[in-house]
Structures are given as structure tokens and as C-alpha cells.
Amino acid sequence: MELKVLADVxxxxxxxxxxxxxxxxxxxxxxxxxxxxxxxxxxNLGIVSYHDGKSFVVADIPGIIEGAHEGKGLGLRFLRHIExxxxxxxxxxxxxxxxxxxxxxxxxxxxxxxxxxLDKERxxxxxxxxxxxxxxxxxxxxxxxxNVKHVMISSVAGTGLNELKDMLWKRLHSTFPANHVx
Ligand SMILES: Nc1nc2c(ncn2[C@@H]2O[C@H](COP(=O)(O)OP(=O)(O)OP(=O)(O)O)[C@@H](O)[C@H]2O)c(=O)[nH]1
Ligand SMILES: [Mg+2]
Numbered sequence: 001m002e003l004k005v006l007a008d009v010x011x012x013x014x015x016x017x018x019x020x021x022x023x024x025x026x027x028x029x030x031x032x033x034x035x036x037x038x039x040x041x042x043x044n045l046g047i048v049s050y051h052d053g054k055s056f057v058v059a060d061i062p063g064i065i066e067g068a069h070e071g072k073g074l075g076l077r078f079l080r081h082i083e084x085x086x087x088x089x090x091x092x093x094x095x096x097x098x099x100x101x102x103x104x105x106x107x108x109x110x111x112x113x114x115x116x117x118l119d120k121e122r123x124x125x126x127x128x129x130x131x132x133x134x135x136x137x138x139x140x141x142x143x144x145x146x147n148v149k150h151v152m153i154s155s156v157a158g159t160g161l162n163e164l165k166d167m168l169w170k171r172l173h174s175t176f177p178a179n180h181v182x
Contacts, residue, residue, distance in 0.1 A: 006057065006081075007082050008083060009048075009059070009088075009168055010058075010079060011023065012064060013063060013091035014065060014106070015037030015038050016037055017093055019063070020033045020039065020060050022060070022091070022125070025155045025158065025161065026046070026048045028046065029045065031046075038062060038074070040060060040061070042078075043059050043078050045058070046060070058089075059078070065109075069112035079114070086121075087120065087121040087122070087168060087172060088120050089123050089124075089168065090103060090122060090123070090125070090148070091124075092125075092126055092127065094126050094127065094128050094129050095131055099126070099144055100143065103148070104145075122148050123148060123149050123150070123167060123168065123171060124145065124148045124149065125164060126140065126150060128156070129152045151163050
């Protein structure tokens, strides 16, 4: 049996990227969080409250790994069920050696699995930003992929979360498609 996930935003990232932690701080959902891979085995949904009683639904899905399109891991199979007009929020930890490379791997896995997934809007959250200082953050900003809008967040320190929600809300309600040139 497969779960039909109806979400506005799908969280896409390697295991341990902080997907479940983010969901736990922006919604009332209480997903399991741990410092090992594949803590999340099935999607968790959370409702994120926005201004004036508005809200949107976020799906935290299992981590995606290299080779996922060949059946490794669990995450990709759930993406097929995320709403047609949804946004994919890629999540990459700030201590990742090569953010561009990790983004490219995730994108490639999605494309190999189902090319239509690349028609969805994409955004990038750099997670766990409490681990670095302002100077390192500015340095990192220069090394990020240029063709996707990004936001620096820390679910632990609570930073960047309002900016993230604003960004997602605007994207979800914009009539203009973002131009992806990956
Ligand atoms: N320092 C710091 N650690 C974080 C932050 N967010 C998550 N973590 C830690 O990162 C680890 C993984 O967090 P999860 O939220 O379980 O990661 P996930 O992406 O859901 O992982 P899977 O379910 O395995 O795909 C946990 O030890 C969290 O406490 C953050 O903002 N700052
Ligand atoms: Mg998880």
C-alpha cells in the first residue's frame, strides 16, 4: 500500500539533513529526530501556520541517497505523490563539503527517477547554520548554486525560519514560474 501525500512543500535531502527537525519547529508535528541515517521511514505531514490564519502543508519524507533512483533508500517513491503544484525544498547542511555537488546529486536522482519532478519549483535551505559564524556564512553564500533561491536556516536556533516561510508562501502563491536553468 502506498501513502498518498498531499502537500504544498516536500522536503528533499540526504539523511540527517535536518528535514524532520525543521518540520517539528514550523508545525505541530512531532516526527522522530535522531543523528543517524533513515530515522524517517514514512512521510510525516505538518501544517505550517502563516499570517492571518493562512497555512500550508509540508511533507517530511525519508532521506534520498545517491543511487536512490535504482531503488536504494526510500525517499524518492514518496515524491511521486506530492501535489502537482508543490515546491520542493532541498535541504543541505552547512557543514557539507561541497554543497553544489550535493545539490547536483539530489537533482540527478530526482531526474533519473521521474523527469517530471524537475518541473516542480525548487528552493534550497542551507540547514544547521548555528554551526558556523557570519563570516563563514558569507563565504558559503558565494559557493551556492546560482540557479536556485536559497535561505540559511537553523531549526535549533530558530533563525531564518520566517524568511523561509515567506519564501515558500510567495512561491506557492506566485503566478510566475521560477526559471530553472540547472
Ligand atoms: N546543530 C544543529 N543540528 C541540527 C539542526 N537540525 C537538525 N539537527 C540535527 O541533525 C540530526 C538529524 O536531524 P533529523 O531532523 O532527524 O534529520 P532528517 O533529515 O530528518 O534525517 P532522516 O530522517 O534520516 O532522513 C539530529 O541529530 C538533529 O538534532 C540544526 O538546525 N542545528
Ligand atoms: Mg527524518
